[in-house]
Amino acid sequence: MSKPSVIVVGSGAGGSVAAWVLARAGHPVLILEKGRNLLPGLGHRGRPGSRFGNDEVKSGRFFENQDPLLEPRAQRSQAEAEQGVAHSFVGDVNDLPTTVGGGTIHWDAKTPRFWRHDFKGLSMFGPVPGANVADWPLAYDELAPYYDRIERRLGVQGDVHRMPASTLAQAPRRHQFPMPPNPPMYAGLLFAEGARKLGYTAYPFPMAVNSRKYDGRPACNSCGFCSGFGCPINARGGAAVSFLHRALLHGAELRPRSFVYRVDVGRRGHRARGVSYLDAHGRRRKARADIVILAGSAIETARLLLMSSSAAHPHGLGNRSRQLGRNLMFHYFTLGVALFRENIHAWRGPSTTHTMDDFVGPVTGPDARAAGLPYFKGGICEVGASVLLLQEAQLYTALPNGWGTQFKAEMRDLALREHLGAIQLVGEDMPQKANRVDLHPRLRDVYGFPIPRITYSPHQFEMTASRYYAQKLIEVCQAAPGSISAGLTAVPLVPGGPGSGLEGPNSTAHIMGTARMGNDARRSVTDRFGRLHELENVYIGDGSVFTSSGGFNPTLTIMALSLRMAEHLAGARGGGVTDGRHRP
Amino acid sequence: MLALAPPARVRSLLEAARAATGDGRFLTKHELATLRAATARFVPGPPYDPDPGALQAGVAEAIDLMLGAFRVRPPLIHAGGPFSGRAGGRRDDFAHFVPLDRLATLGWRIRLEGSRGMRSREFAGPVVGLQEIYRKGLAHLDERSRSAYGVDFAAAPPPAQDAILSDQSDSDTQEFVGAALANTLEAMYGAPEYGGNRKLVGWTPNRWLGDRQPAGFSPAQVSSPDPGPRVGPAAAALFSAWLAAREKGRP
Numbered sequence: 136m137s138k139p140s141v142i143v144v145g146s147g148a149g150g151s152v153a154a155w156v157l158a159r160a161g162h163p164v165l166i167l168e169k170g171r172n173l174l175p176g177l178g179h180r181g182r183p184g185s186r187f188g189n190d191e192v193k194s195g196r197f198f199e200n201q202d203p204l205l206e207p208r209a210q211r212s213q214a215e216a217e218q219g220v221a222h223s224f225v226g227d228v229n230d231l232p233t234t235v236g237g238g239t240i241h242w243d244a245k246t247p248r249f250w251r252h253d254f255k256g257l258s259m260f261g262p263v264p265g266a267n268v269a270d271w272p273l274a275y276d277e278l279a280p281y282y283d284r285i286e287r288r289l290g291v292q293g294d295v296h297r298m299p300a301s302t303l304a305q306a307p308r309r310h311q312f313p314m315p316p317n318p319p320m321y322a323g324l325l326f327a328e329g330a331r332k333l334g335y336t337a338y339p340f341p342m343a344v345n346s347r348k349y350d351g352r353p354a355c356n357s358c359g360f361c362s363g364f365g366c367p368i369n370a371r372g373g374a375a376v377s378f379l380h381r382a383l384l385h386g387a388e389l390r391p392r393s394f395v396y397r398v399d400v401g402r403r404g405h406r407a408r409g410v411s412y413l414d415a416h417g418r419r420r421k422a423r424a425d426i427v428i429l430a431g432s433a434i435e436t437a438r439l440l441l442m443s444s445s446a447a448h449p450h451g452l453g454n455r456s457r458q459l460g461r462n463l464m465f466h467y468f469t470l471g472v473a474l475f476r477e478n479i480h481a482w483r484g485p486s487t488t489h490t491m492d493d494f495v496g497p498v499t500g501p502d503a504r505a506a507g508l509p510y511f512k513g514g515i516c517e518v519g520a521s522v523l524l525l526q527e528a529q530l531y532t533a534l535p536n537g538w539g540t541q542f543k544a545e546m547r548d549l550a551l552r553e554h555l556g557a558i559q560l561v562g563e564d565m566p567q568k569a570n571r572v573d574l575h576p577r578l579r580d581v582y583g584f585p586i587p588r589i590t591y592s593p594h595q596f597e598m599t600a601s602r603y604y605a606q607k608l609i610e611v612c613q614a615a616p617g618s619i620s621a622g623l624t625a626v627p628l629v630p631g632g633p634g635s636g637l638e639g640p641n642s643t644a645h646i647m648g649t650a651r652m653g654n655d656a657r658r659s660v661t662d663r664f665g666r667l668h669e670l671e672n673v674y675i676g677d678g679s680v681f682t683s684s685g686g687f688n689p690t691l692t693i694m695a696l697s698l699r700m701a702e703h704l705a706g707a708r709g710g711g712v713t714d715g716r717h718r719p
Numbered sequence: 720m721l722a723l724a725p726p727a728r729v730r731s732l733l734e735a736a737r738a739a740t741g742d743g744r745f746l747t748k749h750e751l752a753t754l755r756a757a758t759a760r761f762v763p764g765p766p767y768d769p770d771p772g773a774l775q776a777g778v779a780e781a782i783d784l785m786l787g788a789f790r791v792r793p794p795l796i797h798a799g800g801p802f803s804g805r806a807g808g809r810r811d812d813f814a815h816f817v818p819l820d821r822l823a824t825l826g827w828r829i830r831l832e833g834s835r836g837m838r839s840r841e842f843a844g845p846v847v848g849l850q851e852i853y854r855k856g857l858a859h860l861d862e863r864s865r866s867a868y869g870v871d872f873a874a875a876p877p878p879a880q881d882a883i884l885s886d887q888s889d890s891d892t893q894e895f896v897g898a899a900l901a902n903t904l905e906a907m908y909g910a911p912e913y914g915g916n917r918k919l920v921g922w923t924p925n926r927w928l929g930d931r932q933p934a935g936f937s938p939a940q941v942s943s944p945d946p947g948p949r950v951g952p953a954a955a956a957l958f959s960a961w962l963a964a965r966e967k968g969r970p
Contacts, residue, residue, distance in 0.1 A: 171820055188800030188813055189930030192909035198797045198817070202826035207843035225843050318938035356935020367801035367932045392820065415821070474958045478945040483936050524927045525908045532900055534964050536885045538761040543768045546925055549957050553926070554950050580842050581822065620955040622962040 138162045139425035141704075142410055144395045144439070146170075147237020148690045149676035149697040150430030151374035152285070154382040156701035164387035165422055166379070167412055169394040169431075170234035173199055173365065174375055177235065178383025182351050183376055187241075187365025191525040194364050199240050201233035205581040208434070210641065213569045213592040221576060221588075228589050228641050229465060231432055235391055236375030238432070238644060239690060243362035243486035244343035244371045246291050246691040247515055248282050250305035250495070251275040253563075253685035260497060260510050266565040266594055267462055271682040272654045272663035275306065281695035286341075287313050289372040289694070290349040293341035302492045314346045316488065317355055322481035322556040323489035323519035329615030330491055330518070337518050340490040343372035352376065355485055359523065362486040371485075374694075391415065394582045397443050398427055398673060404447025407673045413582055426704065430676040430697070433463065437572040437649035437679060438587040440667075453667035459650055459660050460573055462566035463591065464684035466514065466645040469560040469601045471608030473618035478553040481521030489518035494560055494604045495686050506599040513604045514561040514686020527552045556618070558611055560604050563686040564640065564647075565594040572649050593640065645689050647681035665700040674700055743780065744787025745850060746857075749871075753857045754779040754899070756873040760880050761903045767877065771920035773907055781906035781915035782899070786831060786850050793818035796827055798912045806934040813912040813930075849898055856895025860884075863892065 141157050143150045146168040158164040175184040187193075194200075208230070209222035231238040252259050254271040262268050293312035295303070316339035327337035344355045355370040369376050383389055392415035399408045399421065409423035429436045437460040443452040451459050496512030503510050522530065531537045531545050545551075570592065574585035605623050612621035653659025656668035665680050667673045676697040678689050685692075741748035758779050764772025773779070788794040799815035802808030819827060825840075833848025834840035860872040863883045868875045872883065886892055906915030908922070910930065916922065922929045926947060 171823070173817075184801070186800045186817055188798065188803065188910075189932050190798055190800065190813065190910050192905045192913055193797050193800075195905070196796055197823075197826060202823070204829045204843050204846060205822060205826045318941040321942055321944055324942065356931075356933070357938075357941045358931045358935045360930075360932075365800075392822065417821075472962075474950070474955055476949045476951065478947045478949070480940075480945050484941050524922070524925065525904060528904045528908050529901075531961070532904065534961075535887055538884075538900055539881065540763050540768055542761075543763060543770070543772070545957065545961075547770065548948075549950065549954050549961075550925070550948075551958075553945070553947070554954065578842070581825065586842075619951070620958050622959065 140423075141165070141426045141428060142167065142422055142424040143428045143430060143676070144410065145237060145429070145431035145435070145677065146235050146374065146379055146389065147231070147430060147432060147677070148239050148374045148693045149678070150428065151236070151378035151382065152694045152697040153428050153430065153676045153701040154387050155378040155385070156698060157705055158382040158385035158387035160705040162705065164382065165424065166382070166387060166389045167393040167395050167410065167422070168235050168389065168391050170199070170232070170391060172235040172389070172391045173240070174235065177375060177380055178389060180384075183369060183380055185365060185367050185369055187367050189358055189360045189364075189367065191360075191523055194241070195525075199232040199234040199365055201227075201230040203227045203230065206233070207578070207580065207586055209575050209578060209586055209588040211588070211590055213590060216569070216590045225578065229434065229644060229646055231644055231646070235389065236373055236379065239373030240375065241363050241365050242371075242373065242690060244373065245487075245490075245517065245688045246286065246289070246341050246343050247490065247687040248306040249275070249278075249685045249687050249692050252305060252497070253683055253687070256683050263509060263565060263594075263596055264507070265567065266596065267568050268566065269651070269653060269658065269682050272652055272659075278692070278695050278699065279307065279309070281698045282691065283308075283310060285691060285694045285698055289343045289377045290314060290345055290352070291341055291343050291372070292316050292339070292346045294339050297338040299336045299338065299492060312341065314349060317344060317346045317485060318357065318488075320481060320484040320488045320519050322475075322479045322521065323487060325475065325479065325615045325617060326518045326556060326558055326611060327489055329611050329613070329618070330493070332614045333610060335491055335493040335611065337489040337491045340488055340517070342485060343377075344485045345370045345372070350377065357484045359483040361484070395431075395439060396582065396584050398429070398439065398452055400443070400445060400447065400452065400670070404445065405669065406671050426672045426674065428674045428676045428701075429679075432677050433646040433649045433679040433681075434572050434587050434589065436675060436677055437463075438574065438585075440650065441572075441574050442584060448669070453660060453669045453673065455669055456657055456660055458568075458658065461568045461571045462648040462651050463570045463572055463589065463646075464564040464566055464648040464681065465591065465640040466564055466643045466684060466686075467562045467593065467597055467601060467640040468643050469562060469605050469608065470557050470623065471605065471612045472555055472557045472622055473612035473615055474551075474620040475554050475556060475615075475617045476619055477617055478550075479521075479556055479617075480553055481519050481556045482523050482552050487517045487520045491516040491518055491558075494607060496600065498600075498603065502603055503599070506595055508596055508599060511596050511600040511603070512563045512686055513600045514563050515688070516608075517559040517561065520557045520559065521555045522552050524552055556612075556615065558608050560601070560608060561643075561645070561686055561688060562597055562600055562604075564684045565596045566648055566651070566683065567592075567594055591640070645684070647678040647684050647689055650675050650679035651682045652680040653682065664703045665696065674704065676700055743783035744790050746783045746786065746853065750854070750857045751779055751783060752873045753860055753871070754782060754853070756880060757857075757860060757884060757899060758782070758903045760877060760884055761900055762907050770924035773903055775917065776907050776915050776920050777917045778903050778906040778915050781913055782853075782902045784914045785902065786853060788827065788831065794824075794827065795913070798910060802932055803910060803912070803930050805929060806931045808933055811912070813910055852895060852898045856891070856899065859891045859895065863889070
């Protein structure tokens with residue numbers, strides 16, 4: 136008797152983990168991915184190769200990234216939505232790589248865990264006016280074993296003995312990391328010293344980067360082309376090289392350039408029969424399966440479910456709660472920058488090697504009350520990054536008339552790539568019902584389907600936290616040995632409120648929350664394992680299910696949730712992987 | 720003209736373009752001369768700056784190659800990988816450009832050629848292609864120069880060229896500057912396989928080691944400061960001014 140068949144939509148962090156678990160358990164698995172495959176040898180014996188290089192031009196030319204001329208997204212603010220404005224921007228809105236392996240193709244592989252309090256925000260801190268705060272239907276301790284196993288499979292470096300006690304109290308670990316930390320970046324060491332002087336603790340950033348040969352892949356050699364660049368040597372773990380490759384070896388089938396436009400449901404509307412998609416030649420095709428797992432990331436998954444409306448599901452598939460598409464969360468990045476006398480070359484290394492948890496919060500008391508908030512939280516800090524050469528040139532020339540002899544002198548003599556160090560706060564974003572994804576009423580993408588429209592405005596919670604912690608970021612910059620000037624800046628190329636320090640949530644690539652999980656089907660879209668409340672066999676395996684955004688890079692949590700969901704599925708459906716043991 | 724060219728063909732394509740009529744792959748001889756003059760103001764070389772600039776790097780020629788990307792197969796859009804051979808590795812993988820598939824081709828045709836009134840290309844609304852931006856922009860620079868100085872842009876003195884290029888009240892010029900400056904930076908500071916950065920003149924004077932795979936950096940190179948120039952109060956002042964200008968320059 137063959138096991139239930141599975142369709143996985145999307146080959147990124149969540150989809151690849153689910154495909155691996157289920158293929159290994161003997162389920163027939165078909166993975167449909169709308170992007171190309173850029174990893175030669177993926178799914179064949181031996182190790183996958185790479186077509187990525189230390190090439191700043193290619194990364195800016197939509198090699199792995201979604202091309203906004205083909206698949207644009209629309210955006211507007213909450214105020215514009217209230218005034219009936221259809222959109223105020225069309226283009227790249229938090230686009231992720233559209234390629235086999237998804238966002239992890241060019242992540243810098245930072246893998247902090249969420250904290251206990253991230254799962255229980257409502258019961259621990261109470262409601263926040265204007266926000267839609269809820270507890271997750273699971274707690275940290277339930278997810279911890281899945282974190283452990285994802286870290287081993289993915290290959291995560293770190294050092295539990297150097298983690299602050301406060302971090303370990305919030306995110307306890309049973310094991311040391313599979314690998315020791317990378318050689319520390321010099322800039323990270325300087326900022327760590329600055330942090331120490333102020334009573335903070337910078338420590339080795341947990342990340343899925345090989346510090347030694349691991350899983351048949353080589354050690355990182357600190358080339359410096361990390362965040363935003365595909366790894367030329369696959370020293371970075373990720374969806375494709377750590378999970379999908381194995382899923383394919385276990386017999387799963389991958390169809391790249393396959394755009395799923397509808398989840399097909401049976402007549403009574405309580406079971407999916409499969410999906411409809413456009414194949415690599417643009418032909419309409421159908422695939423049938425017993426189980427459908429959606430993992431196209433939070434914007435695309437919400438869009439697909441909204442496009443799958445029917446008589447039985449008039450507001451989108453599984454949207455009786457009317458929460459689908461809502462509670463969209465982006466992280467924001469607030470940056471403190473320092474100029475150093477020496478050449479600290481903070482562009483070398485895996486983007487950053489240090490992190491700091493002192494600005495996670497919560498903050499209560501006068502600072503919160505003055506902003507009308509019961510409390511606020513910030514997030515993790517990425518400590519000690521810089522820019523590459525072309526990125527530096529783009530920074531200077533972003534100013535009007537920023538070219539010419541002055542520019543040339545800046546490239547040679549200011550040389551920010553050599554003297555700049557940045558410390559970046561990854562700030563928690565409150566869920567709001569009005570921050571949402573819906574279908575654009577008019578605009579269609581290259582596939583002929585409505586483009587996703589993002590309505591987004593920050594909450595006072597983020598504005599306050601960003602301002603509050605920005606001052607502390609500057610203090611760390613000033614305390615770092617050898618820094619001669621410090622200030623605030625923001626994610627380049629994104630407009631935002633001057634002086635707020637809160638800019639660029641549309642480009643932080645951390646996207647969560649459009650189909651939140653919960654025990655109450657009236658207030659959430661999926662159950663505690665990611666199954667749509669209203670469908671027997673449709674699951675979500677990406678960041679859509681997040682109930683809060685935490686102040687931590689989300690990918691490890693996406694993977695751990697997907698692992699838990701897929702093993703639940705394999706167990707519940709007569710699959711084999713129920714013992715919870717790790718077997719590569 | 721579709722040419723199936725050998726892997727290390729970029730240099731020879733450039734040489735061929737120069738040898739014949741003087742026309743480029745897309746731009747005419749005259750347009751190329753105008754673009755050389757404009758890019759030389761964006762990234763000046765001697766005598767305006769001691770180090771080589773856009774002229775010496777071959778920036779205009781590289782931009783022309785990109786504008787005519789579809790005249791060769793595979794189009795010169797995405798260099799290959801993983802290694803260039805400059806820091807180990809047996810060959811220059813970068814020179815083996817990656818073919819575009821059906822959708823990637825459409826995206827780049829729209830980007831270069833524009834939507835040209837075709838609804839089938841207007842997913843993000845009407846798109847003015849880079850080819851048109853350059854063709855019209857370069858002609859516009861000539862018009863501006865002739866009306867103000869009586870000569871073509873390329874023949875105008877550099878301060879006059881600067882005055883035209885920096886006129887923020889002229890939206891036609893600024894549309895051209897936006898595109899041409901972005902492409903200039905790519906050709907100046909990007910990998911030489913794209914046709915610019917000749918003899919690594921965009922990298923060497925800036926102490927940039929460029930692509931370091933597969934050699935990478937040693938632990939000592941990562942964890943200790945590099946020798947080389949230190950910066951002082953002058954750079955700190957420049958840095959503060961730059962931060963302030965960013966703050967002010969935001970929309």
